Amino acid sequence: MSKKILIVDDDPNNIFALRLTLKARKYQLESCMMADEAIRILKEDKDFCVVLMDMMMPEIDGYEAIKIIRNTPEISETPIIAVTAQAMDDDREKCLEAGAQDYIKKPIDVDLLLTAIEKHC
Secondary structure (H helix, E strand, C coil): CCCEEEEECCCHHHHHHHHHHHHCCCCEEEEECCHHHHHHHHHHCCCEEEEEEECCCCCCCHHHHHHHHHCCHHHCCCCEEEEECCCCCCHHHHHHHHCCCEEEECCCCHHHHHHHHHHHC
């Protein structure tokens, strides 16, 4: 099983922190800062076990990106974990309704994140 993760976040500091945390656990990592780039990467390389998708990004936000992925047959089954600073009661539901398999709020609890990733990788 692949242990490759795609990190999609418009904040380089978030990408940096996630890369450090996950690299230490032997995951292979790719990252990008825009949803359209993430979709292109997923179409070119179907070997990702999970995508960590920031929900608040410019142009195409995470909600829209997840819908596009779910409606693109060759990548529609890719597991997605929504990662967001939006931590209101209904945000988890909104992320899951958009098509995410899981939801992690920022600041990220590493144990919760790793548990979510391990479900899919």
